Amino acid sequence: MTQKKAKLLIDQKEIELNVYSGTEGDEAIDISRLYEEHRLTTYDPSLANTAACRSSITYIDGEKGILRYRGIPIEQFNRPRPNFIEVAWMLIFGRLPQQSELLDFRNMLSEHELLHEGLRNQFQVLPAKAPPMAILSAMLSMMACYYEEFLTLTDEKSFMEVAARLISKVRTIAAFTHRRAQGLPFIYPDPNLRYCANFLHMMFSLPYRQFMVEPEVEDALNLVLILHADHEQNCSTSAVRIVGSAKANLFVSCSAGVNALWGPLHGGANVKVMEMLESIHRGGLKPEECIEKAKSKDNPFRLFGFGHRVYKNYDPRAKILKAACDRLFAKMQCNDPLLDIARKLEERALNDPYFVDRKLYPNVDFYSGILLRAIGIPTDMFTVMFAIGRLPGWIAQWKEQHDNPTTRIMRPRQIYEGNDICDYTEIEDR
């Protein structure tokens, strides 16, 4: 097949550029040699229209509301659903695992579920009420101090060792963070429990009473983690890739992902959604006021859990989570008034020209918090839950970049708009 070309005309000079097509027909103009060959850069603030890599992990069609992991539509991970660990393995290694591969990986997770005592002791020197995302980021970075042998990865086996350590220990770190904030003793992991049940055990068991994990609650958590597992080149994943492109190790690259995820425009939105719904519930804010505030250009407030850089349609993860809330409440024979408020807010927004014109729909964060709340997770841990779910995605993206021999350090350019050349003046002469 002949290579498709694009032509750029600049000051009568014609520049021919290659056009690449992805599997699903998306086309991208290759400008990678534009500076080297023509001293030209491209201006794309927020990288809103830049494909920074070629990737085979996740596919999104934002117009149609499609999300696929390694080609599999996200809806297929909903009932009957695989275990989060199976999805994590598939994202990282590129195909569904065989029984024996999955078993080996699970055994590795069990082997590494404890924290090194040095790492565990770090909790004692941090303020008990420190933000959980700050603790998570610090702990992932600090893993580099305890596993120096894995700072440079040269083979698949050692990569697997690091991936297993990260995926296993992240939930121990998260649970210990919660226990310390509550002034409760740490509950050690139980290797006989599945990934989500083990996490809930560490969160909620007492030394004298094992927490009984309801199957539907375990299932709901498993679903939340699967739905967060990857989302191609989002802000935190791009942070992981940028740090990783400098050949920084996997621990600190993932820690960078945690930092980016914490932001309220990204993963931190799940906390903001809950604060917004609670404020409406307490009567502090009326739903219509909330919508009006979000629309006002004089107010920085946004309707959290709404809008997306890529989705210009209903986020398919939000659709699944909304139905999962209904299912869980029906099984538990209870309700949450916040779910009714969220539904009403959604209805108002979807019938308001402001949101319709801008194609603003509920995103993953709109309903995830209500499900997490039903599971028993406190609001301040919501973004940590997002991070536990997203970790396999970060690891998969880091690996894809690391395994690609053509990878170069990521280093964007700029349009300089500062002073022209000028002189330094001594302080007394200014």
Ligand code: CMC
């Ligand atoms: N409430 C009110 N107005 C909004 C919202 C919102 N939630 N989202 C976008 N807009 C408006 C925005 O003001 C702009 O209006 P105008 O064209 O008049 O200036 C227009 O819609 C386009 O928005 P944008 O900010 O240029 O879009 P973006 O692609 O830069 O930002 C976003 C995407 C997700 C940061 C944004 O939609 C937002 O702030 N949403 C609320 C926070 C949120 O829910 N974040 C979670 C994102 S999904 C999961 C994740 O990535 O973690």
